[in-house]
Amino acid sequence: MTAVAQVQALLFDVFGTVVDWRGSIIAELTRFGAKKEIAADWAAFTDDWRGLYQPAMEEVRSGRRPWTILDALHRESLDKLIAKHAIAGLTEAEKGHINRAWHRLEPWPDVVEGLTRLKSRYIIGTLSNGNVGLLTRLAKHAGLPWDVILGAETARAYKPLPQAYLASASLLNLEPAQVMLVAAHNGDLAAASAVGLRAGFVARPQEYGPHQSKDLKAERTWDVVCASFGELADAMGC
Amino acid sequence: MTAVAQVQALLFDVFGTVVDWRGSIIAELTRFGAKKEIAADWAAFTDDWRGLYQPAMEEVRSGRRPWTILDALHRESLDKLIAKHAIAGLTEAEKGHINRAWHRLEPWPDVVEGLTRLKSRYIIGTLSNGNVGLLTRLAKHAGLPWDVILGAETARAYKPLPQAYLASASLLNLEPAQVMLVAAHNGDLAAASAVGLRAGFVARPQEYGPHQSKDLKAERTWDVVCASFGELADAMGC
Numbered sequence: 001m002t003a004v005a006q007v008q009a010l011l012f013d014v015f016g017t018v019v020d021w022r023g024s025i026i027a028e029l030t031r032f033g034a035k036k037e038i039a040a041d042w043a044a045f046t047d048d049w050r051g052l053y054q055p056a057m058e059e060v061r062s063g064r065r066p067w068t069i070l071d072a073l074h075r076e077s078l079d080k081l082i083a084k085h086a087i088a089g090l091t092e093a094e095k096g097h098i099n100r101a102w103h104r105l106e107p108w109p110d111v112v113e114g115l116t117r118l119k120s121r122y123i124i125g126t127l128s129n130g131n132v133g134l135l136t137r138l139a140k141h142a143g144l145p146w147d148v149i150l151g152a153e154t155a156r157a158y159k160p161l162p163q164a165y166l167a168s169a170s171l172l173n174l175e176p177a178q179v180m181l182v183a184a185h186n187g188d189l190a191a192a193s194a195v196g197l198r199a200g201f202v203a204r205p206q207e208y209g210p211h212q213s214k215d216l217k218a219e220r221t222w223d224v225v226c227a228s229f230g231e232l233a234d235a236m237g238c
Numbered sequence: 239m240t241a242v243a244q245v246q247a248l249l250f251d252v253f254g255t256v257v258d259w260r261g262s263i264i265a266e267l268t269r270f271g272a273k274k275e276i277a278a279d280w281a282a283f284t285d286d287w288r289g290l291y292q293p294a295m296e297e298v299r300s301g302r303r304p305w306t307i308l309d310a311l312h313r314e315s316l317d318k319l320i321a322k323h324a325i326a327g328l329t330e331a332e333k334g335h336i337n338r339a340w341h342r343l344e345p346w347p348d349v350v351e352g353l354t355r356l357k358s359r360y361i362i363g364t365l366s367n368g369n370v371g372l373l374t375r376l377a378k379h380a381g382l383p384w385d386v387i388l389g390a391e392t393a394r395a396y397k398p399l400p401q402a403y404l405a406s407a408s409l410l411n412l413e414p415a416q417v418m419l420v421a422a423h424n425g426d427l428a429a430a431s432a433v434g435l436r437a438g439f440v441a442r443p444q445e446y447g448p449h450q451s452k453d454l455k456a457e458r459t460w461d462v463v464c465a466s467f468g469e470l471a472d473a474m475g476c
Contacts, residue, residue, distance in 0.1 A: 147377060
């Protein structure tokens with residue numbers, strides 16, 4: 001039996017792999033700014049917001065702060081950036097609405113059809129640093145046909161800590177080798193692979209916009225390497 | 239705003255409310271017995287199996303044993319009943335297969351259409367004592383279109399402990415009053431209601447077979463009382 005033939009569940013990184021967070025957030029902020037007549041560099045604002053993502057999670061991963069869900073980390077980062085970019089006059093309700101833009105991201109065009117094919121043969125779910133409430137609403141917004149919502153919150157550990165991957169397999173009654181992580185990020189796949197999961201790379205060379213410098217291609221011979229969820233479904237025999 | 243108008247998520251008890259566990263298990267054991275030429279009173283065997291359900295969970299709820307998932311409790315009960323009913327000659331693989339009959343239960347006839355209607359307007363998910371792996375496979379088997387799989391394992395507490403309900407609401411970023419538990423069991427609804435959830439009763443007078451003596455009707459004026467998931471969808475404006 002090949003390594004991939006043992007796989008019973010495909011769990012997906014979400015931000016960047018499934019959804020175009022950057023394009024979606026820029027578009028939503030741009031619309032919001034136009035309506036509110038607030039001028040700002042919304043692309044820079046978005047990149048700054050994502051720039052605070054890893055440092056915020058690292059505070060939790062390191063144990064320096066107790067478990068905190070991503071929605072709360074996003075909100076703290078947003079408050080910092082509203083100050084940094086000198087954006088005035090936002091109500092609490094408006095700040096909450098902007099923060100929930102992460103619940104309304106758009107999928108890459110190949111995603112829904114590819115997931116629907118994969119769902120016919122495998123358990124498909126999330127393995128994301130997003131919290132359950134975020135991922136559940138995002139799935140409804142984007143029409144993502146997940147069987148199960150798993151990730152950092154159900155594991156109580158942010159990727160790339162081993163527990164994030166191992167707890168997700170365990171929650172499905174599966175051994176690590178029976179689960180494939182699908183991600184557009186070599187580092188995420190390396191961490192999953194190190195604890196025994198299978199690894200599927202899907203290239204998303206536009207995730208960080210026109211000047212993306214990393215994760216342009218697979219940096220190892222992962223179990224599957226492809227350019228879309230359609231190719232992934234082909235490779236997995238769906 | 240009425241109480242029900244605040245509801246954003248409907249979370250469902252599963253065994254008995256969504257699926258006909260008794261009819262499904264009896265049918266599967268009967269087929270298995272015929273194929274293996276094992277004579278037994280499979281209806282009594284099934285009722286005995288369910289009879290060990292609450293005592294097994296109570297060991298965990300009481301703190302006398304550490305957290306243990308329902309698949310493992312089911313398996314321990316199965317081993318006791320194989321001895322009690324003097325059933326000989328089963329392999330480990332066969333015992334595992336029988337235990338996973340709880341992953342292959344059939345829904346009541348009104349369920350899939352009703353859930354599909356409710357899903358268009360609400361987050362729909364489980365709030366079950368079943369573990370995530372069980373509930374995920376059951377959903378695929380029965381075609382249940384859940385948005386999210388929640389319950390005892392994600393809360394680390396078996397119903398009717400308050401934490402089972404409160405953690406499920408919290409995982410969805412919702413207040414208890416924004417979540418309705420839907421169940422065919424007055425006791426489950428009483429526990430959910432006591433910690434602030436809304437309560438929807440769906441009568442399943444055949445759950446325990448032809449001689450059912452409890453939960454034949456709503457024992458309080460729950461927020462919604464109905465006889466099918468179609469009526470529930472009507473009541474919830476879907």
